[in-house]
Amino acid sequence: MPRKQSTETSGKKKRASGMSRRRVLKLGAATGGAAAILTSTKAFRTHFDTTAYAQTDDCLVNPGASAPTSAFVQALPMPPVKASVPSLNPAPTKHANIAGGEAARAQHQKWSQFLPQVLYDVHTKPGVHRFHPELPLTPIWGYDGIVPGPTFIVQQGVPVLVRFHNDLPLNHFGSGGWAIEQDVIHLHNGHTASESDGFAGDFYNPGFFKDNHYPNVLAGFASGFEETMGDPKEAMNTLWYHNHRADFTSQNTYRGLAGFYWMFDNRDTGNENDTSQDALRLPSGYGVHDIPLILSSKTFCADGKLFGGPNGGTAPAGDKFCVNGVVQPFLNVNRRKYRFRILNTGPARVWTLTLDPARPFKVIATDGNLLEHPIDSPNLILGAAERYDFVLDFSDTQIGDHIYLRNNATMNVGGTPPNPNPPNLNNIVMEFRVVGDEADNSQVPETLCQYPDLNLNEVVGTRIWNFDLVGGVFQINGKIFDENRSDAQIARNTTERWILRSALPVAGWVHPVHIHFEEFRILSRGLPVSLGGPGEQAPPPLETGRKDVIRLTGRDQVEIFMRFRDFKGKYLIHCHNMNHEDTTMMVRWDIVGDDDGDIASNPNFIPNPNYRKGDAS
Amino acid sequence: MDRRKFLSKPATETSAIAQKRSYLTNAVLTNQDGQQFKFYDDLVKGKIVVINMMYANCQGICPAVTDNLKRVYQGLKGRIGVDTFMYSITLKPEQDTAATLKGFARMHRANLPGWQFLTGDADEIETIRFRLFRWDHPGLDNNVDQHTGMLFVFNDNLSRNCKTPAMSSVRSLLDTVSWMDPIPVQAERARKNAAKMVEDFEREAAWARGEKWAKGAVAVG
Numbered sequence: 138m139p140r141k142q143s144t145e146t147s148g149k150k151k152r153a154s155g156m157s158r159r160r161v162l163k164l165g166a167a168t169g170g171a172a173a174i175l176t177s178t179k180a181f182r183t184h185f186d187t188t189a190y191a192q193t194d195d196c197l198v199n200p201g202a203s204a205p206t207s208a209f210v211q212a213l214p215m216p217p218v219k220a221s222v223p224s225l226n227p228a229p230t231k232h233a234n235i236a237g238g239e240a241a242r243a244q245h246q247k248w249s250q251f252l253p254q255v256l257y258d259v260h261t262k263p264g265v266h267r268f269h270p271e272l273p274l275t276p277i278w279g280y281d282g283i284v285p286g287p288t289f290i291v292q293q294g295v296p297v298l299v300r301f302h303n304d305l306p307l308n309h310f311g312s313g314g315w316a317i318e319q320d321v322i323h324l325h326n327g328h329t330a331s332e333s334d335g336f337a338g339d340f341y342n343p344g345f346f347k348d349n350h351y352p353n354v355l356a357g358f359a360s361g362f363e364e365t366m367g368d369p370k371e372a373m374n375t376l377w378y379h380n381h382r383a384d385f386t387s388q389n390t391y392r393g394l395a396g397f398y399w400m401f402d403n404r405d406t407g408n409e410n411d412t413s414q415d416a417l418r419l420p421s422g423y424g425v426h427d428i429p430l431i432l433s434s435k436t437f438c439a440d441g442k443l444f445g446g447p448n449g450g451t452a453p454a455g456d457k458f459c460v461n462g463v464v465q466p467f468l469n470v471n472r473r474k475y476r477f478r479i480l481n482t483g484p485a486r487v488w489t490l491t492l493d494p495a496r497p498f499k500v501i502a503t504d505g506n507l508l509e510h511p512i513d514s515p516n517l518i519l520g521a522a523e524r525y526d527f528v529l530d531f532s533d534t535q536i537g538d539h540i541y542l543r544n545n546a547t548m549n550v551g552g553t554p555p556n557p558n559p560p561n562l563n564n565i566v567m568e569f570r571v572v573g574d575e576a577d578n579s580q581v582p583e584t585l586c587q588y589p590d591l592n593l594n595e596v597v598g599t600r601i602w603n604f605d606l607v608g609g610v611f612q613i614n615g616k617i618f619d620e621n622r623s624d625a626q627i628a629r630n631t632t633e634r635w636i637l638r639s640a641l642p643v644a645g646w647v648h649p650v651h652i653h654f655e656e657f658r659i660l661s662r663g664l665p666v667s668l669g670g671p672g673e674q675a676p677p678p679l680e681t682g683r684k685d686v687i688r689l690t691g692r693d694q695v696e697i698f699m700r701f702r703d704f705k706g707k708y709l710i711h712c713h714n715m716n717h718e719d720t721t722m723m724v725r726w727d728i729v730g731d732d733d734g735d736i737a738s739n740p741n742f743i744p745n746p747n748y749r750k751g752d753a754s
Numbered sequence: 755m756d757r758r759k760f761l762s763k764p765a766t767e768t769s770a771i772a773q774k775r776s777y778l779t780n781a782v783l784t785n786q787d788g789q790q791f792k793f794y795d796d797l798v799k800g801k802i803v804v805i806n807m808m809y810a811n812c813q814g815i816c817p818a819v820t821d822n823l824k825r826v827y828q829g830l831k832g833r834i835g836v837d838t839f840m841y842s843i844t845l846k847p848e849q850d851t852a853a854t855l856k857g858f859a860r861m862h863r864a865n866l867p868g869w870q871f872l873t874g875d876a877d878e879i880e881t882i883r884f885r886l887f888r889w890d891h892p893g894l895d896n897n898v899d900q901h902t903g904m905l906f907v908f909n910d911n912l913s914r915n916c917k918t919p920a921m922s923s924v925r926s927l928l929d930t931v932s933w934m935d936p937i938p939v940q941a942e943r944a945r946k947n948a949a950k951m952v953e954d955f956e957r958e959a960a961w962a963r964g965e966k967w968a969k970g971a972v973a974v975g
Contacts (some may be wrong), residue, residue, distance in 0.1 A: 308912055308936045317914065317933070342937050384916050384930070451917070609887070610903040610919040618920045619926050720904070721919055 184487045185663070192208035199444060203437040206269045209568045213466040215424030216396060221255045221297075229253060229298050229348045239348060240303075240341030246704050247359070251352035253298035257289065260321045261380075261394065262304035268457070269464040272441040275310075277393040278305060278316065284462040285431045286378070286396025290423060293353050293372060293402035300402040302346040315445035315452070316388040318343050320321055323381035324398060325522060326373055326505050326656065328356045331706020334653055334673045337383035337723065338620030353400060356655065360630045360702035364639060370589040372402050373656070373683075375478045375505030375524050377431075383620060383723075387715035388445055390662070393462075395482045397429050404586065405507065405694040409579035419501065420476040420528060420579040428468070430479040432519070432566070433459045434486045451716045454485040458544060467568040472576035474530045476501070483521030484715035487647050487688070489546035490517045490566065492497050492529075493668040495538075502526035506656065507585040514679060516545065518679035520649025520688045522713040528581050531571055540569040588683065591658055591698055595632035598736055598744040600625060602710060604639040604648050604689060604722060611712065611722035614741060618721035623707065625726035625741070628734030632700045634660065636744075639689035640668075648689040648717060653708040654728075656683045657697040664694040686713055701728050770913065771799075777885060781878035783843070785870040786856040794881065797870075798910050802838040802934055804904045806920055807883055810858040813902055819920040820862045822927070823905075827869060829928045835868030838931070843882065847873045887917070909934035917967040 203664035227237040231248040235241065264282035265274040280286030280301075291297055305318035319342055323335030332339075333349040341347055355367020362368045380386060401407040409421040420426040434455030436444040445452055457464045483486060492498070498515040505524050510631050517525050534540070544564050605612050614624065627633065635648050635657070664670020673696060680687070687695050711723035736742050775794040783797070784790050791797050806823065808816040823840065830838055844850035850858075858864075864871075873879075886906045908915040908931055918930045931955035 317916075318937070384918060607903065612920070617922050619923055621923070621925065720917060721922070 148422075159534070163529075172568070176552075184227045191535055199382070200436065200438045201451065202440070203435075204439060206271050208465040208562050208565060209467040210270055211463050211466050212566065213428075213430075213465060213468040214461050216283070216285050216288045216429060216461060217421055219257055219259070219281075219289045222258045222513045223256070225256050225298075225300055228393060229300070234348075238346055240345040242347060243332040243706070245332060245350045246706070247352065248350070250365070251296035251350070251354065253296050253350065255291070255295060255297040257297065257299040258301055258302070259287075259303045260304045262307055264393075266393070266462060267461065268435065268443070268459060269436070272437060272464075275441065275443045276431070276435075277443070278389065279393040280396055284393035284423060285433075286394070286446075288396060288423070288429060289398040289455075290407075291351070291353055291398070291400050293355070293400050294366065294720055296350070296352045296354070298353065299349045300346050301349060303341055303343045305343050316392045317382060317385045319382050319385070320389075320394070321347075321381050322349055322378055323653070324349065324351060324376055324378045325651070327351055328354060328371075328373075328654065328703065329357045330704040331654075331708060331728075334706070334708060335381040336620070336707055336725075337376075337381050337386070337618075337709060337711075338479045340382040349715070354703075356702050358703055370587050371656075371683075372404065372586065374402075374405050374502060375480070375526055376399050376400065377480055377482070377522075377524070379482065380729060382460070383618070384719050384721075387452040387719050390482060390715060391433070391435070391445060391455075391484050392443075395621050397431065397434075397478070397480065399423075399478070407560065409577075417582055417585060418578065418580050420474045420577075426474070426477070426579065427476045429461060430477050430567075431461050431482055432480060432488060433462075433482045435459055435464075443596065451719070452484045456563075457543075460567050465565065466569060467570055469572045470531050471533045472534060472536070472571060472574035473575050474532070474579050474581070476526060476528050476579075478502075478505075478524065478526045479517070479519065480524045481519040483713065485521060487521075487546055487649075488517075488519045488544050488566075489742075490519070491543050491545055493541040493543050496529075497526070498527040498529070500525055500527045500679060501581060501585055503679055504656070504684040504686055508682045509586060509588055510583060511581055511585065511639050512678050517679075518546075518688070520647060520686060520713065521715060522649060522651055523686045523688075529569075531569070532577070534571045536571055536573060538571040542566040542569070543743065587659070591660075592632075593698075594748070595700075596634050596698070596745050597628075597631045597734075597748050599634045599636060600739075600740050600742055601636045601638060602650075602724070604637065604650070604712065606646070609628055611717045611720055613710070613722055613724045616724065618711075618723040618725070620725060621666075623727045624724045625739060626729045626733065626735040627701050627726060628736070629701060629703075629705055629728050629731050631731075631734065632698070635697050635699050636694060637687065637697065638664070638694040640692055646717075647714065648690065648712040648722070649686050649714060650689060650710065651686045651713040652699070652710045655699055655701060656685045657687075657699050658683060659687065660696040660698055662693075662695050664692055668694075670694065685734075774798075774910070779878060779885070779919050780884060781874055783872040783874040783879075784852050785872055786859050786865065787854055788852045791872075795960070797839070797841060797872075798908065800910055802833075802909045802911075802931070803907070804838065804840045804931060805886060806842050807845050807887065807903070807907070808842050810850050810854045815921070817862070819903070820864055822921055823869075824862070824864055824866075825924045825933070826927050826949065827864075827866060829924060830931065834866075838868070840869040841872055843872045843879060845879070845883065846877045847879050862962055905930075907931055907934050912936060923946070 226236055232244045233239045233242045244256050259280050261280055262282045264277055264279050266277040266284045267274050277284045301322050303320045319340040321335050321340040329351055356371040357368035358366050376398040378396055378398050380389040382389055383579055404415050404417050406416045407421050409418045411418055435457050436453045437457060438444045438457045460466055476708050497515055498517055500512045501508060503525060544566050603614050639648055659676040661673035662676045663674045667673045705728045707725055709723055709725055711718045736744060778794045778798055780792045780794045782790050783793055808818060827834060850873050855873060859871050887904055903920055905918050905920045914934050916930055
């Protein structure tokens with residue numbers, strides 16, 4: 138594919154390609170492996186074309202501002218739905234199939250209990266992409282070579298396995314040296330065992346594949362809800378996946394390695410005409426009335442190429458607003474209800490979205506989890522990795538109306554807080570054009586789900602995580618991320634109260650903190666009075682549901698309720714501003730045996746004096 | 755050099771080398787022995803470089819960083835001075851003459867071959883600092899102390915680079931430097947490494963499960 142596309146370019150490219158081939162061969166010879174490079178001919182050719190393209194045309198120098206582009210000239214594209222495959226060769230195995238080409242990993246936990254029923258085959262590879270008709274093609278990396286990656290649509294309770302082949306160009310002569318060709322995929326919000334969770338240190342090189350095992354199971358299946366295969370109140374719906382390579386998550390994701398992963402279940406069935414009793418009948422049809430909106434912001438150089446940031450570990454906040462990989466698109470809608478699922482893929486920007494003319498978002502899910510009751514909100518704030526599902530009803534509009542999705546927060550690149558944005562065309566994210574009428578059997582029920590019980594008697598004790606900046610290095614509890622060091626050993630089947638606290642000397646940094654594996658509920662928000670804050674208060678309405686990302690803004694604190702269930706292994710807590718995450722606001726914590734926690738020995742742990750084992754339920 | 759130059763938009767460059775030279779600059783820097791070098795052409799081009807910023811009378815993190823870097827230097831033995839080079843560039847060139855830096859290096863027993871302490875024109879060094887270590891955040895970027903905690907590792911042949919905290923464990927820092935190397939292409943060698951890695955994974959997983967790990971318990975193939 139890239140080969141064909143590169144014919145669009147001039148003779149200058151051809152010359153550059155030849156040069157690249159020689160350089161690749163020279164490198165191969167230098168490492169004694171020219172023959173070995175050529176054995177994987179297919180990967181080599183893909184690499185050769187796109188990197189030659191990248192090398193000649195990429196831009197090292199931040200242009201400051203991207204060149205102007207016309208707004209609303211292209212329709213919103215929908216990422217394709219990922220098709221499953223009948224089989225994989227070699228067949229997936231519990232242990233890493235090293236001889237068959239799989240990267241190293243620990244054995245799959247609960248493999249025989251959740252034998253995969255649906256298989257997917259994904260190639261992580263380079264491609265070229267046009268972000269806007271007025272911009273030239275630019276080199277990207279994508280799952281299946283596209284930006285954003287394909288959308289997975291899966292059913293809760295049906296275990297799947299995704300084989301991710303790393304076909305990124307080996308030793309790519311990067312476009313100014315940004316992004317690294319090593320992959321490890323995190324399914325964000327997945328209740329996924331450690332070995333498939335995309336731990337930042339478990340990245341693997343081109344030429345290998347890795348099988349990620351997603352049981353799509355409700356949390357609690359091995360921790361008190363064995364009979365119902367998990368707690369039915371733990372359903373989750375809108376997840377996403379992205380590259381999580383330590384130090385390079387920002388650049389790799391910015392270069393395109395991200396996509397959606399949606400899960401349906403017996404309530405959120407994905408069919409607005411469903412007659413079954415439990416069905417919610419939310420607006421349905423992928424890309425029809427159930428619309429993915431994947432936000433990213435990019436900077437383009439004067440020649441139209443994607444600028445990625447020459448400093449390792451950072452990518453720009455970007456001044457061009459992209460939805461599903463295109464700049465400022467439009468979407469034709471009919472006079473009826475639509476479900477939108479909006480995701481901020483970062484790397485850094487914090488969005489404050491409103492509609493113009495003003496109307497509320499009917500929010501039905503936060504971070505991919507249904508709210509108990511829909512909440513009408515005049516705006517939506519999205520830190521990196523946050524998601525909202527919301528419904529817009531266009532039935533009160535007129536054909537020919539235009540409704541704009543606007544970003545009202547400006548951003549000093551780097552992570553400072555949002556300020557009011559001047560209302561001009563550049564601050565509009567996308568346009569909805571009302572074009573016709575259509576039948577609508579969908580509904581938004583007043584009750585969408587029930588939250589899991591918040592039983593404070595379960596809490597074993599409190600752990601404090603301090604987010605700080607020292608000597609230009611972002612840290613948690615004064616420590617730099619080290620994949621080999623675990624800062625908490627948590628006994629499986631326990632519950633803890635975690636305090637996430639930001640006490641940064643530089644006022645105003647926003648840290649959207651993400652915790653892997655288990656979601657949380659927010660008990661309170663606000664720095665205690667004793668620490669000079671306004672005191673702990675109840676969370677605002679949009680933070681009352683189950684979430685997996687929480688924004689700490691300036692000097693701030695949130696107190697959350699965490700359960701640790703089912704799977705063991707190593708997991709992460711990190712700031713999801715990927716530039717902070719990469720430098721190195723991330724900590725590893727482990728779930729260990731049911732009685733093996735560190736509560737007696739960890740100085741950061743404050744036991745709950747009222748807890749008695751066995752009292753919890 | 756005009757202080758504003760690094761904030762304005764440089765002229766478009768065509769080749770990757772010219773872009774890198776333009777971006778990293780070819781400023782003339784002086785080492786602790788008084789020798790002069792062009793930054794990109796003499797110190798970076800074709801090399802793997804580990805760069806940090808410091809100043810001689812820094813009472814904060816600098817001495818600890820220098821000690822940590824000494825251990826990294828030991829870990830890179832055999833490569834330092836061959837394909838890999840370490841540079842500590844002063845943030846306060848007005849104070850830090852070549853002689854001052856020599857004294858600093860001696861005091862820390864870091865006056866070692868392949869590791870240069872560099873000073874030069876203040877504006878040019880400011881440009882280098884900004885280009886290598888900036889956060890794109892005025893509050894941080896204008897405070898020079900904010901940059902003493904980071905290392906910039908760069909393999910010019912691959913244009914591959916990484917910023918990493920200088921106080922990371924020596925093991926992590928050596929890993930980071932090795933990640934700048936070309937990835938080996940021989941499938942067999944890679945798989946052998948992977949087999950070793952899988953042992954590590956299994957050992958760790960067994961530890962997390964609270965089990966004893968026995969070598970050979972891993973099914974390979």
